[in-house]
Amino acid sequence: MRISTRRLLITEEDRRHETRIPEFDEAGGWSGIFPDPDAPLAVEIGFGKDTHILDQAEAHPDRNFVAFEYQRKKFDKVLKKITRRGGLPNLRLVHADVTNSWDHLFAPESLAHVYVFFPDPWPKARHHGRRTLNPEFTARIAARLAPGAPLEVRTDNVEYVEQIVEVLDGEASLENEVAPAPWLHDPxxxxxxxxxxxxxxxxxxxxxxxxLPIHYFYRRKRG
Ligand SMILES: C[S@@+](CC[C@H](N)C(=O)[O-])C[C@H]1O[C@@H](n2cnc3c(N)ncnc32)[C@H](O)[C@@H]1O
Incomplete structure (x- = not known):
């Protein structure tokens, strides 16, 4: 088997869809980056090679979207996919560990929607601390959601489901849109x-x- 280590050639045009932290700081925040600074802002965490967020940005030109991925190869692939669509002025990708830059990039109660789809399950017990949906980071996500704004989570992983339910139910500022069910098996x-x-x-x-069964979680910020 041949393993390709070749990096994609990222052009100036591809780079326009990426925001780096110094650029964010220089622009004075997202309002200095997006053409419509007042549009509601939605965020996806860990997009991999997936284009859900591109579809959302196309479907909602009246909203702004920011999406995180920390694996550079996957990130670059999605940059190219945006270019192939002719660019999406209301979408920016951030190549970073979301847990490091989250509080810096988003003001309290500023987000209209957060998506966390198929977060890495880290199956070994000693790696569970690396899971994105732990109590500490979930509280930080919730703190950035505007009152009434949804947090959507999807996973296939039965083991992770237990932790997700515990963590989401343990975050007092979130309410369950589909109660009394903890999750749905369909959207x-x-x-x-x-x-x-x-x-x-x-x-x-x-x-x-x-x-495989999929678990769909629908929470929203109280208030
Ligand atoms: C299992 S994949 C799911 C991809 C996509 N959401 C989907 O549903 O097809 C999870 C992705 O999240 C990314 N990821 C995990 N933790 C992250 C973090 N702390 N910051 C940024 N990206 C992260 C991983 O690199 C991986 O590409």
Whole structure:
């Protein structure tokens, strides 16, 4: 088997879809970066090679989107996919460990939606501390959500489900949109005309094809 270590050639045009922290600081925040500084801001954590966030940005030109991925190869692939679509002025990708830059990049109660889809399960017990949805980081996500704003989580991983339920239920500032069910096995039914839409991710489609159950969590910030 040949393993490719070649980096994609990133052009100036591709680079326009990325925001680095010094650029963010220089611009004075997202309002200095997006063409519409007042549009609601939604965030995806860990997009991998998936294009859910590109589809959301296309479907909602009246919203701004920021998405994180810390693996450079996957990140670059998605930069290129944005270029292939002709660019998306309301979407910026950040190549960073989200847990390091989260508080710096987003003001308290400023986010209109947060998506965490198929976070790495870190199956070994000694690695559980690396899971994104731990009590500490979930509290930091919740602190940045505006009152009433949704936090959506999807996972196939039965073991991680237990931790996700515990962590989400343990975060007092979040309420469960689908209570009394802790999660759904299908996407939440959305009323006609709802601005929200369900867009399956790469991992979701792969697991569905394999017949694996998916767990869909729908929480929102109280208030
Ligand atoms: C299992 S993949 C899921 C990809 C995509 N969301 C999907 O559903 O197809 C999880 C991704 O999250 C990224 N990730 C995990 N922890 C992260 C972190 N702290 N900051 C940024 N990206 C992270 C990983 O590199 C990986 O690409």
């Amino acid at each position: 939440i039914p959305l009323p006609e005309g709802s601005p929200r839409r369900h867009i399956p991710t790469l991992f979701e489609s792969k697991f569905r094809e394999q017949g």
